[in-house]
Amino acid sequence: MKQQFNLDGHPYIALCDLLKLTGLVESGGRAKQLISEGLVQRNGQVETRKTAKIIAGDCILFGEQQIIIINETV
Numbered sequence: 386m387k388q389q390f391n392l393d394g395h396p397y398i399a400l401c402d403l404l405k406l407t408g409l410v411e412s413g414g415r416a417k418q419l420i421s422e423g424l425v426q427r428n429g430q431v432e433t434r435k436t437a438k439i440i441a442g443d444c445i446l447f448g449e450q451q452i453i454i455i456n457e458t459v
Contacts, residue, residue, distance in 0.1 A: 386449060386450055386451070387451045387452075387453065388407065388450070388451070388452055388453070389452070389453045389454075389455050390403060390406070390407055390452050390453070390454050390455070391455050391456065391457055392440075392441055392454065392455070392456040393456075393457075393458060394456065394458040395456070396438075396440065397438035397439055397440045398438075398439050398454075399435070399436040399437070399438065399439070400416075400420060400425065400427070400432060400434065400435060400436065400437045400439050400445070401413050401416040401417050401420060401435045401436060402416075403439055403445065403452065403454075404416040404419070404420075404425070404445075404447065407450075407452055409447055409450055409452075416435075417435045419447070420432065420433060420434075420435045421433055421435065424447065424448070425445065425446070425447050426445070426446040426447075427439070427443055427444070427445055427446075428443055428444055429444075429446075432445075439454055440454065440456075441454050441455055441456035442454060
């Protein structure tokens with residue numbers, strides 16, 4: 386499944402926060418665990434930094450879920 390996440394004018398979001406805010410995990414702790422296990426990819430490469438700064442244009446892959454990061458202000 387593909388979805389978009391809007392940074393709403395912010396420069397970045399921490400990877401663990403992104404997984405929690407998109408509803409892919411139930412808690413920040415679970416997000417950090419899955420990231421450290423190498424189950425999350427950023428732009429086609431495994432990302433193990435829990436608080437990696439995710440910016441507009443990044444593509445996050447977690448299982449069958451794909452998140453495209455955009456930055457549009459309303």
